[in-house]
Amino acid sequence: HRAVMGVSNLEKYNEDWINNLKGSSAIVLKPKSTEEVSHILSFCNDNNLAVCPQGGNTGLVGGQLPVFDEIVISTELMNEIISLDDNSGVVVCQAGCVLESIDNILAEKGLMVPLDLGAKGSCHIGGNVSTNAGGLRLLRYGNLHGNVLGLEVVKANGEILDCLSTLKKDNTGYHLKHLFIGSEGTLGFVTKVAMQCPPRSKHTNVAFLGTQNFGKVLKTFKKAKQDLGEILSAVEVIDSSTMEFIDEKLNIKSPIGEYPFYLLIETSGSNESHDTEKLNTFLETALNKHFILNGIVASEPAKINTIWSIR
Amino acid sequence: HRAVMGVSNLEKYNEDWINNLKGSSAIVLKPKSTEEVSHILSFCNDNNLAVCPQGGNTGLVGGQLPVFDEIVISTELMNEIISLDDNSGVVVCQAGCVLESIDNILAEKGLMVPLDLGAKGSCHIGGNVSTNAGGLRLLRYGNLHGNVLGLEVVKANGEILDCLSTLKKDNTGYHLKHLFIGSEGTLGFVTKVAMQCPPRSKHTNVAFLGTQNFGKVLKTFKKAKQDLGEILSAVEVIDSSTMEFIDEKLNIKSPIGEYPFYLLIETSGSNESHDTEKLNTFLETALNKHFILNGIVASEPAKINTIWSIR
Incomplete structure (x- = not known):
């Protein structure tokens, strides 16, 4: 086998x-x-x-x-978590660990993987690193160059390269590990990954908004960054023809009627009432300034999933 | 000249x-x-x-x-800002731009450089990149591998290498720019930098805490990450002998009396009352659980500077 x-x-x-x-x-x-x-x-x-x-x-x-x-x-059988330090938030694991499995283990410690993909239930962290996978929360947590602290890699000739630092501020020597992030396995085979994991957000809100044109999309995005600041976790833009295609192929309709452009905005933070207050203030301003024409907010997991399913 | x-x-x-x-x-x-x-x-x-x-x-x-x-x-005369896109938050500038000058220009757009050093008034961004400077807010924004989107570099033979992407999610080819970050000019001379800049925090709080031992320092740090979440922007630890040295050499005394360990904790966020409420709740819990023995909080710039001066 x-x-x-x-x-x-x-x-x-x-x-x-x-x-x-x-x-x-x-x-x-x-x-x-x-x-x-x-x-x-x-x-x-x-x-x-x-x-x-x-x-x-x-x-x-x-x-x-x-x-x-x-x-x-x-990497199917290389699925061991090697260490997890919940003070520093650093996890070290083998390349074949499934993204969601790592996330579940981190959840017990109040942490999360800084990466969330549609394929999280089956993709391996080694593949994520080799493709520099971005995912839904790139906006908030940045790409893997910022979150991977160390790698162990095997070169084509079998030589093992140990760049497996777990230190956030490691400036010793050249930062070779970055060469392997996103190089699709062409420079080496990633065998172990050390990753910095942020605190898990306690609360999530999702808003689905309709706007008149792309200029208003940009204005709304900028305002969202200003007003929602540190809790903004995802922004997705959908145009009307994509929405029609989604309706046709997947039978999912826009929950707010038809508009030229749609925005999906997610917040996640540590305090439910603070987050909701920030989001409501933002939405009021965006409506009053005519940046958006309509919008709904969801905070229950089921409704959040429905909105994300459009994407 | x-x-x-x-x-x-x-x-x-x-x-x-x-x-x-x-x-x-x-x-x-x-x-x-x-x-x-x-x-x-x-x-x-x-x-x-x-x-x-x-x-x-x-x-x-x-x-x-x-x-x-x-x-x-x-790089003294290479101090031009080439572009600033306030939608994406990307600034492109020459290597000789002074960190604080870039930050002042970003401030007008509600943005900030994701890097803050004691030397910000005179250090150049090219030098920051070449040394992978970390600074006071590494905890919040991570190192330059996560924030530098692109570089232009001149190799020793004079060849110009254009890796000056401004795209947050750029996975084309090998990520060569990372080789130059932190390589201290040994691989090439950085001439231009494209950097991702986060929204500028509207409000800052600083707490100075006294703890009994290093175990309690770790417990306080972990609790701060949980309770303060996305607004935690800096954590510094000072032990009693360092504090004595600071008193002796700089005549700066601990503002809370003598303790075996001290913690400086900074929060910064988009909503003053939310931030203050989170910090107060955290401090109450930390006192009740005996993680900390004493503490003060400052939110006015002058008092914040006094506390930071200890560091």
Whole structure:
């Protein structure tokens, strides 16, 4: 079971979930440790065998799929949390940990992963790092270059590179780890990740707004940054033709009627009444100044999910 | 005036401000543009002349000083703000812009630089990038790897490298710019910087607390992250022997009497009453749980400065 062969067994590693792309790898290897990754890469390098690293296979652009018959090296079994320091908020884990699993463990300590994707239930943190995944809350927490404190990487020749610092302010030597963030596995195979995790927000609000034109969208965005400041956690823009497409394909309608542009604005913070007050003040001003024409707010999880489902 | 020579004129470029270290460069060049930097470096490279890039000369470890007789290339005249987009909060400027000058220009748009140092009145942003300067609010805004969106760099041979993206979510190619952040000018001379700037906080509070031991310091820190969440902007720890030293050398006394450990906690946010309420609730809990023994809070700028002066 650590080496998968046979066409039918390999299907799920050779195709992405929308069946858009297809490779024809004949074997998938599932190392459990950095040393195993190192042995595999060293062997493949010596024997001129092409490899393709794969995490949760959730990518939509095919970076995780073999182009021809490369050996797939899956991080599926590298799913151990190595340490979690709840004073500093630093988690260290193997590359194959599923994003949502890490988040669940962090939740027990009042922390969260600074990254939230549609694919969080199956994507691996190693893949997130290798693709510099952004996700829904990029606006609030920035990209992984700011949140990854350290990496352990295996180079193509099998050499293990230890850049696994857990210190927030580490300026020793060149910051090599950044080369591997977003390099899609082309420079090395990420085996371990140390990540800075922010306090988990206690309360979330979502507003769905209708605006007249793109100029008003920008004005609303700017005002939201000013008035909501530190609790603003996501802003998404949807135009009317996208909304029509969503209605047609997914049968989800705009909950506020039809407008040329829509804005989804999320706040999350540590105090429910403070957050709600800030959001209400912002919405009143935006309505009075005609930045927005209409809007609804949701604070219950079910209603929040309904609004996010549009996106 | 663009080339400085003569021992007395060169003093300020050859020494740091605490007179701890001294070089003996015989010439300082002050380019105004990237092209001039490129010509200088190309010439020096062809003629085997050693160079030493220098920004505001505020570093305390001597990285900006010539070791022997290197040619100092100063960013002093490269102080132009190239663009400022107040929708996205992205500023692009030349490497010689003084940190505080950038911050003053951002303040007019309700923005701030995500970096605050004691030397802000004279340090240059190019030097901040080259040293990956952290500063007082690293806790809140993270280091420059998270905030620098793009760089323009001149390599030793004079080649200009354009990594000057202003896009927050740019995943095209390798993220080369990170190599230059914190590499102290050894890989290239930073000529332009694009930086993501957060909304300027409207209100600041500072608390100065006394605790019994380091265990309680950690408990207070954790509680502060939980209760103050998104408005926590700085935490500093001072032990009793440091406090005695500060009293002896600078004649600044602890404003709350003597304790084994002191904590300086700063909050900054968009709503004064919300921030104050969160801070008061946190302090009450910390006192009731005996995490802290005593504490004062300041919200007026003068009092805030007095407390920060201890640090």
